[in-house]
Amino acid sequence: MSDKLLLVDDEPGLREAVQAYLSQSGFTVEVATNGQEGWDKLQQDIPDLVITDIMMPEVDGYQLLKQMREDPRLKAIPVVFLTARGMTSDRIQGYQARCDAYISKPFDPDELVAVVENLLARRSNATEGLEDGETPDIATLARQIQEIKELLTHKSAIPQKSDPVQIDLTPREESVLELVAQGLMNKEIASRLETSVRNVEKYVSRLFSKTGTNSRTELVRYALENGLTD
Template identity: 75%
Template sequence: MGDHQQLLLVDDEPGLREAVQAYLEDSGFTVHTASNASDGWAMLQHLSPDLIITDVMMPQVDGYQFLKQLREDPRFQTLPVVFLTARGMTSDRIQGYQAGCDAYLPKPFDPDELVAIVENLLTRRTTTSTTAEGDMPDIADMARQIAEIKALLTQRGAIPQTPAPIKLDFTPREQSVLELVAEGLMNKEIARRLETSVRNVEKYVSRLFSKTGTNSRTELVRYALEHGLAK
């Protein structure tokens, strides 16, 4: 999974930075490091990493400020970011997710868990392939999926329903997104309907893919129809 994938690791603790870098490189990733957010930002001007791992508690510019700077730049709006922090309180994690981080790993952590998180985020990014605006860059492919969804909806009554193989617990917002995907709406339309950001819609769609084991909107809608998960 790690072949030629570029990671940027930002942490002001030399020992942890070197240990994490070594473990990630042993897992096949190319890892660039910075000791603070300012240096990390400077490196981003000539690097194009596939994912950023950053500490939260850093002097001068902390992880939250660094993430805000990333999300305000169109080049990095959809770049996956993992927070590493000694602060594991629920309120801190909520603040991290609200700031736009993709995963939050409290220290001390198992390096294998970090590798699993990184691989999952990179796989998800490849699967969803989003642009800075938040929708799929291949508009033709998106249009094809929407057309397939519309076709599925016309034959809704002909699709046999069976109980889902496992109990799926969707949050109310995930259920709302699923219903709108099943109507054939694109991410921007869903964001407008739910009065949220396109990035948040992407996250909900990715979670729906993960929970249902599907890889495309068409597969997701077919799964939902087959198991009575969407009206």
């Protein structure tokens, strides 16, 4: 399973060229011709990362980014600005708006791929509850498992919401969620589902995005409160 990217740009030639290059680099790329269409597609299918132009009609890149950061399901998705606005002041404004990377046109496609791969790798670390640059250690993994097991031990004390949130999960996401809720880590889940650890990381990351949670413990509590797991 390849990483899913959403590319938002109103320039047809550049949009098609970037889509083709990213696809050749192993990514699955959905495209939108403007910010409003990009927002609509985010409501239908949550990607692993968004690449967007800034200067677009109706909804520009800043507005799209603001909407994403205010939406619990989308706020953790990495966003790359790919824009002709290349002044230092423009870059500062972009980072102040909380974009994750800022690339000026014209650009080297290999640089874009490197930036995307780096952001996705950093996000994979986050799915294990780690800070950027940290590596998993036994104490961290043990703590996460213990927290989840304590939740399950006292799950009868966690009230289910009378009006639970309805979230559209794929069958594979449901399977991963059930195993996370059993206190299994990604390597164990990968073994159970006969897939790669990298694929499990992607599914856990999407579960974080869809539920607006930031750790495995939060995810399990959310699932219990909303009846997403037994």
